[in-house]
Amino acid sequence: MHWTLVIPLKPLALAKSRLSQAADDAVRPALALAFAQDTVAAALACAQVRDVAVVTDDVLAGRELSALGARIVPDAPAAGLNAALTHGARTVRSARPGSAVAALNADLPALRPRELARVLTDAAAFPRAFLADAAGVGTTLLSAAPGHALLPAFGPDSRARHRASGAVELDLDAVDSVRQDVDTGDDLRAALALGVGPHTARQAARLLRQ
Numbered sequence: 001m002h003w004t005l006v007i008p009l010k011p012l013a014l015a016k017s018r019l020s021q022a023a024d025d026a027v028r029p030a031l032a033l034a035f036a037q038d039t040v041a042a043a044l045a046c047a048q049v050r051d052v053a054v055v056t057d058d059v060l061a062g063r064e065l066s067a068l069g070a071r072i073v074p075d076a077p078a079a080g081l082n083a084a085l086t087h088g089a090r091t092v093r094s095a096r097p098g099s100a101v102a103a104l105n106a107d108l109p110a111l112r113p114r115e116l117a118r119v120l121t122d123a124a125a126f127p128r129a130f131l132a133d134a135a136g137v138g139t140t141l142l143s144a145a146p147g148h149a150l151l152p153a154f155g156p157d158s159r160a161r162h163r164a165s166g167a168v169e170l171d172l173d174a175v176d177s178v179r180q181d182v183d184t185g186d187d188l189r190a191a192l193a194l195g196v197g198p199h200t201a202r203q204a205a206r207l208l209r210q
């Protein structure tokens, strides 16, 4: 099965507010963009991924991510993360109704294409499936096979909410790069230890020089 990934991204000036202790206002937007660039580049390099749609209203991010090969979908509902994902999945399926779609967070700077391929291969066995984040409370990926609505419930305690919604939790070892989202300075250190993509590596080096 080949997947279309739907990746949501807040306007960069507002993104990653919980990183404010580790990265000040002058650096954080560039860091958030770098996370998204490394996430999108790794996703597009994954053999199971047909294409990537990024739902964002950010002009700079739209330009940079479309240069990597992503399609940009405006965040028309402007009603938060889950509305953006529902809109993104609908937009994808209005062009190709039988698409397998998966929502993936834009803050996975250590994402490895082979680990993403393992997650998507397992997800293909279920109508809806999800992967818990490294902290064990959130979600980094939610999938919907052809013919099934995504029904995203991202946000606080999304692991429990996705489970309660009937999505199957994927029980996989050795997919740390798909689980490691970056919300805090500790998360950033964990991602750097796994090995981040080139955009984040450049921005992290800038941060260390400050």
Ligand SMILES: Nc1nc2c(ncn2[C@@H]2O[C@H](COP(=O)(O)OP(=O)(O)OP(=O)(O)O)[C@@H](O)[C@H]2O)c(=O)[nH]1
Residues within 6 Å of the ligand: 008, 009, 010, 014, 015, 016, 017, 018, 019, 055, 056, 057, 075, 078, 079, 080, 081, 084, 105, 106, 107, 181, 183
């Ligand atoms: N398009 C869109 N994406 C969103 C919205 N809210 C969150 N996201 C994205 O959803 C993903 C998961 O969100 P979070 O991990 O909470 O990221 P964040 O909102 O930048 O982080 P904080 O500001 O610290 O809460 C990230 O890729 C965000 O950019 C939204 O309203 N619209």
Ligand SMILES: C=C(OP(=O)(O)O)C(=O)O
Residues within 6 Å of the ligand: 081, 133, 137, 138, 139, 140, 153, 154, 155, 156, 158, 159, 181, 183
């Ligand atoms: C939106 C989510 O991410 P975070 O916990 O990183 O805000 C989530 O896990 O559902």
